[in-house]
Amino acid sequence: MVHPDLMKVSNLLVNSADKVLLARNEAIDEAWQQILQDNISINIERGIPSPAQLALSQPLLDAPLSGGYIDVDGTDSRNYGQQQGLPIIRELFSPFMGVPADQIVAHGSSSLGLMYDTVSWAVRHGVPGSDTPWSKVKDATFICIIPGYDRHFAICEEFGLNMIVVPMLDDGPDMVAVENICRQYPNIKGIWCVPKYSNPTGTVYSDKVIEALASMETAAPDFRIFWDNAYCVHPLAENDRELASIYDACVRHGNPDRVLIYSSTSKMTLPGAGVAFMGASATNTAWWLRHATVRSVGPDKVNQLRQARFLKSPENIRALMEQHRQLLKPKFELVNTIFSEVLGCQQHVSWTRPEGGYFISLHVLPGTASRIVQLAAEAGVRFARSGSCYPYGRDINDAQLRIAPSWPETEQLRLALRVIAICIAKATAEKLL
Amino acid sequence: MVHPDLMKVSNLLVNSADKVLLARNEAIDEAWQQILQDNISINIERGIPSPAQLALSQPLLDAPLSGGYIDVDGTDSRNYGQQQGLPIIRELFSPFMGVPADQIVAHGSSSLGLMYDTVSWAVRHGVPGSDTPWSKVKDATFICIIPGYDRHFAICEEFGLNMIVVPMLDDGPDMVAVENICRQYPNIKGIWCVPKYSNPTGTVYSDKVIEALASMETAAPDFRIFWDNAYCVHPLAENDRELASIYDACVRHGNPDRVLIYSSTSKMTLPGAGVAFMGASATNTAWWLRHATVRSVGPDKVNQLRQARFLKSPENIRALMEQHRQLLKPKFELVNTIFSEVLGCQQHVSWTRPEGGYFISLHVLPGTASRIVQLAAEAGVRFARSGSCYPYGRDINDAQLRIAPSWPETEQLRLALRVIAICIAKATAEKLL
Numbered sequence: 001m002v003h004p005d006l007m008k009v010s011n012l013l014v015n016s017a018d019k020v021l022l023a024r025n026e027a028i029d030e031a032w033q034q035i036l037q038d039n040i041s042i043n044i045e046r047g048i049p050s051p052a053q054l055a056l057s058q059p060l061l062d063a064p065l066s067g068g069y070i071d072v073d074g075t076d077s078r079n080y081g082q083q084q085g086l087p088i089i090r091e092l093f094s095p096f097m098g099v100p101a102d103q104i105v106a107h108g109s110s111s112l113g114l115m116y117d118t119v120s121w122a123v124r125h126g127v128p129g130s131d132t133p134w135s136k137v138k139d140a141t142f143i144c145i146i147p148g149y150d151r152h153f154a155i156c157e158e159f160g161l162n163m164i165v166v167p168m169l170d171d172g173p174d175m176v177a178v179e180n181i182c183r184q185y186p187n188i189k190g191i192w193c194v195p196k197y198s199n200p201t202g203t204v205y206s207d208k209v210i211e212a213l214a215s216m217e218t219a220a221p222d223f224r225i226f227w228d229n230a231y232c233v234h235p236l237a238e239n240d241r242e243l244a245s246i247y248d249a250c251v252r253h254g255n256p257d258r259v260l261i262y263s264s265t266s267k268m269t270l271p272g273a274g275v276a277f278m279g280a281s282a283t284n285t286a287w288w289l290r291h292a293t294v295r296s297v298g299p300d301k302v303n304q305l306r307q308a309r310f311l312k313s314p315e316n317i318r319a320l321m322e323q324h325r326q327l328l329k330p331k332f333e334l335v336n337t338i339f340s341e342v343l344g345c346q347q348h349v350s351w352t353r354p355e356g357g358y359f360i361s362l363h364v365l366p367g368t369a370s371r372i373v374q375l376a377a378e379a380g381v382r383f384a385r386s387g388s389c390y391p392y393g394r395d396i397n398d399a400q401l402r403i404a405p406s407w408p409e410t411e412q413l414r415l416a417l418r419v420i421a422i423c424i425a426k427a428t429a430e431k432l433l
Numbered sequence: 434m435v436h437p438d439l440m441k442v443s444n445l446l447v448n449s450a451d452k453v454l455l456a457r458n459e460a461i462d463e464a465w466q467q468i469l470q471d472n473i474s475i476n477i478e479r480g481i482p483s484p485a486q487l488a489l490s491q492p493l494l495d496a497p498l499s500g501g502y503i504d505v506d507g508t509d510s511r512n513y514g515q516q517q518g519l520p521i522i523r524e525l526f527s528p529f530m531g532v533p534a535d536q537i538v539a540h541g542s543s544s545l546g547l548m549y550d551t552v553s554w555a556v557r558h559g560v561p562g563s564d565t566p567w568s569k570v571k572d573a574t575f576i577c578i579i580p581g582y583d584r585h586f587a588i589c590e591e592f593g594l595n596m597i598v599v600p601m602l603d604d605g606p607d608m609v610a611v612e613n614i615c616r617q618y619p620n621i622k623g624i625w626c627v628p629k630y631s632n633p634t635g636t637v638y639s640d641k642v643i644e645a646l647a648s649m650e651t652a653a654p655d656f657r658i659f660w661d662n663a664y665c666v667h668p669l670a671e672n673d674r675e676l677a678s679i680y681d682a683c684v685r686h687g688n689p690d691r692v693l694i695y696s697s698t699s700k701m702t703l704p705g706a707g708v709a710f711m712g713a714s715a716t717n718t719a720w721w722l723r724h725a726t727v728r729s730v731g732p733d734k735v736n737q738l739r740q741a742r743f744l745k746s747p748e749n750i751r752a753l754m755e756q757h758r759q760l761l762k763p764k765f766e767l768v769n770t771i772f773s774e775v776l777g778c779q780q781h782v783s784w785t786r787p788e789g790g791y792f793i794s795l796h797v798l799p800g801t802a803s804r805i806v807q808l809a810a811e812a813g814v815r816f817a818r819s820g821s822c823y824p825y826g827r828d829i830n831d832a833q834l835r836i837a838p839s840w841p842e843t844e845q846l847r848l849a850l851r852v853i854a855i856c857i858a859k860a861t862a863e864k865l866l
Contacts, residue, residue: 046513048512048513048514049512051509054509054511054512057511061497061498061502061511061735062497062498064494064495065494065495069494076484076487076705077705077706078487078490078494078703078704078705078706079481079482079487079703079704079705080479080481080699080704080705081481081705082705108541108542108729109541109729109732109733110728110729110730110731112728112729112730113728113729116727116728116729117728120553124591124592151727151730154727155727158557158724158727159557266513270511270512270735271511271512271513271730272509272510272511272512272513272514272515272731272733272734272735273510273511273733273734273735273736274733291591294549294584294587294588294591295543295545295546295549295550296541296542296543296545296546296549297543297545297584297704298543298705299542300542300705300706300707300733300736301705301706302494302703302705302706303706303733303736
């Protein structure tokens with residue numbers, strides 16, 4: 001149930017006639033004063049699985065391996081070597097990556113680390129298709145879809161790569177803009193994509209968008225799509241959405257080297273002990289491994305074996321993800337319920353209702369996002385950084401925030417959402433008055 | 434027992450009078466022809482622990498963790514975060530690193546990866562003490578002690594860093610040369626050191642050398658010692674050698690930021706599933722973590738917990754390393770025995786008798802090392818790449834090779850060593866004739 005205060009605020013917000021502005025503001029202030037007295041301290045800033053979700057992978061912690069650490073190909077998982085990772089785990093993830101197992105690398109516990117290394121090597125050495133390192137390209141630039149994932153943008157910033165923004169539409173990025181930019185400018189070297197249940201909008205790329213990305217003309221011969229398929233099998237709705245294979249599309253259009261696909265077990269099993277993957281053309285994979293070999297003697301293969309034994313099969317992975325879904329769905333519904341009741345009739349506020357993934361994108365009255373964050377922090381709730389979904393952390397409209405409801409328990413989440421809703425109402429009223 | 438053929442070769446080699454050269458050559462050729470018929474296929478190229486050594490850590494594979502994945506500080510090892518690694522494993526390794534636990538980073542499974550990342554960030558951003566990235570320094574150069582570790586040199590090559598060589602003496606690098614170079618040239622930015630049971634010479638740095646490294650004048654304010662203490666507790670002799678704390682010495686001489694210390698559990702537990710460490714001043718560690726945070730959300734902490742539970746205490750680690758020693762020692766003795774018997778009186782051949790570590794450095798008649806490798810390969814034994822212990826893989830004297838006896842079983846090792854010895858004899862005779 002929604003707190004009566006919020007209902008009051010909500011009812012007042014419905015009426016936007018000038019004559020009630022003062023009364024509305026008083027009601028909001030009353031709710032605000034009350035939450036200040038509640039001594040709340042909640043941090044729901046990042047998309048972190050809850051302890052109940054982690055418990056689903058409990059058998060992974062205790063999985064006895066002494067019986068078989070020798071993989072089918074004879075590799076001793078315990079020893080050095082096998083830079084590409086164990087075949088058993090690469091084969092298991094091949095259906096989710098849409099790339100043959102022998103073109104997949106399983107390495108480390110962080111797919112972000114694999115993306116970072118890829119960019120690092122591209123900047124230093126260039127990628128197949130060009131001899132020019134991206135560091136030698138004047139104004140080498142990535143297309144960043146907004147709102148998007150802050151850690152992607154941080155990698156560009158770290159490597160001094162420019163960022164040009166393109167808006168996210170309902171079925172993926174604005175492809176008219178993407179195609180125009182890519183066709184015209186040879187310094188456009190890459191694009192960051194979270195193609196399924198996108199962070200933070202929940203968008204699933206349509207077949208048409210994927211086809212366009214794979215086939216479009218690019219002025220740069222060494223243009224790369226960084227396909228961060230972090231939520232490849234992470235539905236919130238009953239039916240998982242299908243995503244067309246970008247690798248197949250790229251091959252079909254004669255651009256097999258265009259895409260680099262990333263995924264991990266982080267939000268399937270344990271974020272603190274996952275296995276990360278990169279899949280691409282044989283040319284790209286060989287290039288990647290050549291540089292990886294200078295960096296290390298090989299990945300943690302015992303963990304790969306452990307994960308493969310626990311996850312067993314694609315069917316078993318889907319069954320595990322259904323258990324995650326059962327835990328996550330009520331939390332996402334709670335956001336929608338509380339926000340709908342409190343702010344549903346507020347024309348200045350909207351939010352996404354994602355079919356999967358970990359985030360809700362909240363769109364507020366321009367000029368209020370950072371004030372909402374500030375107010376929530378005063379009331380003890382850290383839930384977002386304004387601008388974090390934009391390159392350089394700058395949302396010029398100051399109008400978007402990310403909600404990550406996965407981690408807290410229901411009652412904590414309810415409390416946090418109530419605070420956030422009151423802060424939205426307060427900041428909106430302040431701005432409109 | 435040494436094969437009679439070898440004894441014959443050995444006896445002949447003793448006599449270097451011209452008149453027996455022909456007879457000697459014939460005896461060697463006879464031994465050579467025979468090994469060609471043996472259809473041998475052995476690869477002992479790299480320093481890899483044997484299956485018997487890996488079995489010492491068998492309980493690590495099966496260690497049940499379900500009882501406690503929450504660290505003493507409340508960190509849930511299973512989830513994201515804790516970029517610096519778990520306190521429990523950092524505290525355990527603090528005595529071996531010679532750095533307080535809160536200045537240690539535990540991250541990933543490869544200390545080489547941590548070194549690589551450090552160089553990468555220094556090249557791109559510079560290190561504390563200077564605002565100039567090493568990539569902007571004309572002819573940024575590392576001192577490479579020869580013979581040394583090929584993977585260190587490969588990192589320099591990858592990042593376009595120049596390498597200047599300094600010979601290894603009995604108690605560490607030639608410090609007169611190191612001090613002269615560092616004092617004069619501000620483009621000298623680093624030195625690679627394996628200070629204990631050095632790869633490949635087995636050298637242990639003396640207190641005097643460590644004191645000199647810590648106190649010497651450097652023209653570069655941002656000079657860094659990369660202290661790869663890979664064999665920090667890996668003796669072959671009964672008593673482990675003591676190594677002075679370079680960090681303490683650097684602090685004492687007012688150069689706390691000079692040294693970056695690396696280690697790992699790779700050759701304690703499982704090379705394919707280890708935990709790697711970097712320890713340094715608080716300033717350096719904070720700098721490192723700032724860049725690491727762009728690369729990943731955090732390390733595999735479950736494996737850190739697993740390793741900490743298995744390794745328990747410094748005393749327990751020493752006891753485990755004693756078991757490794759018992760398995761390794763006979764293999765190193767076998768090299769010495771066979772080489773002594775066959776080649777002991779050969780004035781052109783010498784080899785190290787290390788008190789620890791994983792390697793023996795073999796010094797042969799100049800101009801014969803690559804021929805020896807080639808002959809051994811023809812006879813089915815891959816044991817070294819000539820020049821691999823030198824920058825760019827170039828040993829201008831063609832006179833040094835690395836022996837790694839850890840991996841094969843005794844009989845395989847005996848066979849391989851016999852082949853190598855015959856090849857040394859043959860190449861030496863070819864050259865002298």
